[in-house]
Amino acid sequence: MAMVWVSWMGRDGRGEVDRDVAVERLGKALGKEMPAGTRRTAAPARDRSTGIAVRPSHGQSAG
Template sequence: MEILLWLAPAAVVAVLAMAWVGWVGREPREQVDREAALERMAGALARPDRAGYAAPAPERDRSTGIAV
């Protein structure tokens, strides 16, 4: 276990660097226009639901239980 102690400073530096890059690289928060958000939500809820899926369901193989 003592032989791995030399890895501790490198691990701490790596974790701090990842946290710093994650914080600096994020997009700044912008104020959300409440009315525009409500209009987008109402538009999304007003759209009719599509019946079914985009692709047809694949046909199931008839298994005989015998390995080929």
Template sequence: MEILLWLVPSVVVAVLAMAWVAWVGREGRGEVDRDVAVRRLADALERDPQRRRKPAPGYAAPPPEDDRSTGIAVRPSRRAS
């Protein structure tokens, strides 16, 4: 048990640091103007969600096809020779 006493100072410092950060961060980032928040929300909703899925220029592989899984494993049928 005495060996663990060397941990006490670091634990106390860590707890004090967490309490200080919690106290300083309590004020928050301030209030955002309602009109600015509404404008940001409108801009985000108007963006094209498919725009994020396009590959970057110069990307060698084609974009992956969406696999519509039904939850049932089905083996592909054999080709007729």
């Protein structure tokens, strides 16, 4: 029971950050220069294949 009490009391205030402090930290992090060799690129386009082959219609109507 003592271990439960100590662990509960030890977590008091954990993870709580003042909003202004958090905004300031975010601004600093975003303002930092990226290390050499790090590139900001867009994610590669995913192949959206469904795995089902569909033949083109060649302009003929089905009927």
